[in-house]
Amino acid sequence: DIQMxxxxxxxxxxxxxxxxxxxxxxxxxxxxxxxxxxKPGHAPNLLIYKASTLQSGVPSxxxxxxxxxxxxxxxxxxxxxxxxxxxxxxxxxxSPYTFGQxxxxxxx
Amino acid sequence: EVQxxxxxxxxxxxxGSLRLSCVGSGFTFSNAWISWVRQAPGKGLxxxxxxxxxxxxxxxxxxxxxxxxxxxxxxDSENKVFxxxxxxxxxDTAIYYCATGLFFDYWGQGTLVTxxx
Numbered sequence: 001d002i003q004m005x006x007x008x009x010x011x012x013x014x015x016x017x018x019x020x021x022x023x024x025x026x027x028x029x030x031x032x033x034x035x036x037x038x039k040p041g042h043a044p045n046l047l048i049y050k051a052s053t054l055q056s057g058v059p060s061x062x063x064x065x066x067x068x069x070x071x072x073x074x075x076x077x078x079x080x081x082x083x084x085x086x087x088x089x090x091x092x093x094x095s096p097y098t099f100g101q102x103x104x105x106x107x108x
Numbered sequence: 109e110v111q112x113x114x115x116x117x118x119x120x121x122x123x124g125s126l127r128l129s130c131v132g133s134g135f136t137f138s139n140a141w142i143s144w145v146r147q148a149p150g151k152g153l154x155x156x157x158x159x160x161x162x163x164x165x166x167x168x169x170x171x172x173x174x175x176x177x178x179x180x181x182x183x184d185s186e187n188k189v190f191x192x193x194x195x196x197x198x199x200d201t202a203i204y205y206c207a208t209g210l211f212f213d214y215w216g217q218g219t220l221v222t223x224x225x
Binding site for chain 1 (some may be wrong): 115143145152153154155158170171172192196205207210211212213215217218
């Protein structure tokens with residue numbers, strides 16, 4: 001199975017900071033990658049799919065990039081509502097899905 | 109409005125069985141792929157398995173830790189998907205979510221399964 005590795009595991013940042021989270025796949029996954037945000041006590045929320053397509057309703061300060069084995073989620077200017085845990089996920093129609101282990105973004 | 113509602117979570121002893129339900133509304137349920145995702149206390153997300161829509165074959169796929177113990181089925185006439193969990197282990201303790209799509213654009217609120225003696 002494909003393994004997904006996120007870094008860092010925890011990230012401390014301030015309001016207004018530019019934040020970047022990296023996700024690496026153990027083998028090429030083209031652009032079959034999604035990013036989710038999860039806040040404590042809530043279900044995850046889809047932010048980005050197909051590596052760089054912003055889900056409807058998600059603020060434009062979120063962006064995704066990458067293909068193959070290396071991907072990034074960027075928050076251009078961190079807002080108070082963005083303190084949460086972020087997960088990458090490999091998906092496709094014919095094999096098991098895999099999540100990264102998560103990146104917690106907290107207040108510096 | 110799209111809604112997914114899970115139910116059936118409970119406290120169960122190791123070796124026991126439990127069936128979770130996921131009811132959907134606000135979308136064409138029969139065309140939807142439905143996955144189950146779980147989250148152990150304080151841990152990350154783990155994909156459990158998926159059932160495709162019947163037009164797409166209705167096939168199921170499972171994560172290695174649950175293969176042979178968990179079964180996903182669907183009952184489109186009632187907009188329901190079931191997760192039958194047998195031979196439960198303590199490491200199956202988690203919140204179980206159902207979610208729609210190839211990537212998960214809608215999620216339920218989750219139901220808690222606790223496996224403990």
